[in-house]
Amino acid sequence: MKLYSYFRSSASFRVRIALNLKGLPYDYASVHLVRNGGEQLAPAYRAIHPDGLVPALEDEGQLLQQSLAIIEYLDETHPQPPLLPAAPADRAYVRSLALQVACDIHPLNNLRVLKYLTGTLGVSDEAKQQWYRHWVTAGFASMEARLAGDGRSGKFCCGDQPTLADLCLVPQVWNAQRFDIALDAYPTIKRIHDHAMTMDAFALAAPGKQPDAE
């Protein structure tokens, strides 16, 4: 398998955790989103992923995109350890937590959107930072309330083993910390993040551990 990744991309981070948890070796292909005017926009990477987004996973001649679709694919083709619980209502709960990150927080704060705000809309750097914090804190407040109030919470979001929800939450926490967002108001999220980072599968997937880290 070959993973097209950027060390700071939280969607790439999600997939790296999944590959590590499944014990799947992979080639790391760096696509630097800033250097050279954005390597994701160069023809070489456009041939892999026409939109110039990371991650993309190459497996058995297939080119897969969208981190959540890639992770579900890995879970279906390499079922152990499972990244979703067994019962449909629990699977829906885990997927809904993952989607809170993947739909309600992350798309508003990724690089191309922040660039549109400051470039096309001429928004100030301060207003951009506020925008970033607004969506992270709204999303985290909601997730904290769910996690703190749900009997399914354990060492991880749902029970004591990592699921798709944790694979999305942990990289989002890393992003939040990078933007100096304090986690004091989200003790359950912080506890889950801190526990996850004691596991090699999470720690070795972190941005600072990637070959293209700066």
Next chain:
Amino acid sequence: MKLYSYFRSSASFRVRIALNLKGLPYDYASVHLVRNGGEQLAPAYRAIHPDGLVPALEDEGQLLQQSLAIIEYLDETHPQPPLLPAAPADRAYVRSLALQVACDIHPLNNLRVLKYLTGTLGVSDEAKQQWYRHWVTAGFASMEARLAGDGRSGKFCCGDQPTLADLCLVPQVWNAQRFDIALDAYPTIKRIHDHAMTMDAFALAAPGKQPDAE
């Protein structure tokens, strides 16, 4: 089952199509996102969905949120007709198309985000419309290229039966038309949309057919 829905919400529209395709009867609970200062923000609905987002599905005492998680749940609990193909790589393809709508287009253009742009950031109505078009046309251009170039395209996004991808694409087309975005540049998307709308499951899920339609 009880679906908390707003006629114009495209995430609600996705779930309504799934319920119709599965032949599942449900109670329609309208949550009007504009009237009364936004019924989704009132305590009655906050007790159902603390974030005040639609849709939410109540089934057997469970309250489910996030449209894609709800649809996967319906597909697992009521497998016929299936909303995902059988092979893992095809499932990943369908999910990635669905996520292109659900992560790369829709979150940038929903009501709370447009409100932040015009309210907090003081963006003009014209610039807001441009923002809307920018993300829709970028996303549709990418999806059109994938659909036009992939041998799996049929009457629907993947083959001749509707999948999760169509359930996301069709409501996004409805939204685009509402914002006067021409579909000429996206002939495959238009063809799939037009075919889908000949089916009762899609047509009867459309905003104009809902009890709270205006």
